[in-house]
Amino acid sequence: MAEALVTAPSKPKIQIVPLRGLPVVAVVIAGLVAAIATNKLWALDFYHVVGGGMWTALDLFLGLVIGPILARMSVQARMEFSARFMPKMLLIMPTLVTMTLASGWQLARLVGVLDLTYPQRWWVNASFIVVGVMAVIAIGILEPANIAVLFEMRKPHPDGEIIARLMRRFIYTAGITGVMQIATLIIMTRLASL
Amino acid sequence: MRRLPPIAEIAVAAMALIIVGGITVASRLPRPAPLPVLVALVAVAALLVLADVVLVSRLHDFAWPVFFRVAKWSALAYAVMYGILEFTFVYDHVHGYTLVMLTLMLVIIAVDIPLLFGFSVARYAEAGSE
Numbered sequence: 038m039a040e041a042l043v044t045a046p047s048k049p050k051i052q053i054v055p056l057r058g059l060p061v062v063a064v065v066i067a068g069l070v071a072a073i074a075t076n077k078l079w080a081l082d083f084y085h086v087v088g089g090g091m092w093t094a095l096d097l098f099l100g101l102v103i104g105p106i107l108a109r110m111s112v113q114a115r116m117e118f119s120a121r122f123m124p125k126m127l128l129i130m131p132t133l134v135t136m137t138l139a140s141g142w143q144l145a146r147l148v149g150v151l152d153l154t155y156p157q158r159w160w161v162n163a164s165f166i167v168v169g170v171m172a173v174i175a176i177g178i179l180e181p182a183n184i185a186v187l188f189e190m191r192k193p194h195p196d197g198e199i200i201a202r203l204m205r206r207f208i209y210t211a212g213i214t215g216v217m218q219i220a221t222l223i224i225m226t227r228l229a230s231l
Numbered sequence: 232m233r234r235l236p237p238i239a240e241i242a243v244a245a246m247a248l249i250i251v252g253g254i255t256v257a258s259r260l261p262r263p264a265p266l267p268v269l270v271a272l273v274a275v276a277a278l279l280v281l282a283d284v285v286l287v288s289r290l291h292d293f294a295w296p297v298f299f300r301v302a303k304w305s306a307l308a309y310a311v312m313y314g315i316l317e318f319t320f321v322y323d324h325v326h327g328y329t330l331v332m333l334t335l336m337l338v339i340i341a342v343d344i345p346l347l348f349g350f351s352v353a354r355y356a357e358a359g360s361e
Contacts, residue, residue, distance in 0.1 A: 054304070069315065070315065073315075073318070073319055074322065131308065131312065135311075135312050135315060139316065139319055142319060143319060143323075151257075152261065158258075161258075162254070162257075162258045165254045165257050165258060166254060169250040172246075172250055173246055173247050176344060176347075177239075177242070177243035177247075177347065180348070181239065181348055181351030181352070182351070184348055184351065185351050185352045185354075185355055188297070188352045188355070192356075196355070
């Protein structure tokens, strides 16, 4: 009996999008729209700092801490972890990115960052470029791999090779965005002290 | 695993062009970005997405139910994001050709990303599976 449990681990039940989290996302998005519509400096600052801080911390943690740990785990262990972790990321990351970018844009307009002249303007442009590159990596490579892994794991007989390949892609891209977040930290602190 | 056309790669290339267009607009504000550059970026991105739609539609033995399920929900999720972006543009009095080009970029991305997500999942699913 014990041997059977070891050799045939139970397949985790996977919900692609955690429905219980949707009301929280709706509240956050409604607050974001209200912050933009009212142009309140504190509200925009709150959304940008909180969203940006969490996004940066999550990317750094995922890319530089969780990623290398995952890379050394067995495929079965990665599957167990991913089945619980990735659905949450599917809700958390797009929400954080939307609240950070939308409030950041509005904040930049409000406090005159978009009116900066060169050479200071290069810092603003650098932030656009870093975010743009991260968006291509996250939406174009990381997110499809994330969703594909979840769907593969829901199959009655998941293909371990496909999961390992997609997870490798996920780990590498998370590492790249993690490192790019260091550039974001440098740019944002530089902009805040101009 | 069977070889498929480079649909994901084309979708990522189209997305990259749209993002370059967005950066071009943002980096010039409050002045307008050069229209020919924006038109060129949007046109090439639109052609790439169109090519992708054609390539996907010609796939045989493909898990269409899975493709449409993922694409449909991705489209809904990203529509919320693009809705907020469009709301911000209009709210900030972005007007003229800049608004038209930004809206076109959002429309292209709104087709591109669901297609990319749907394809990325359906390519690993068995044809006809739900």
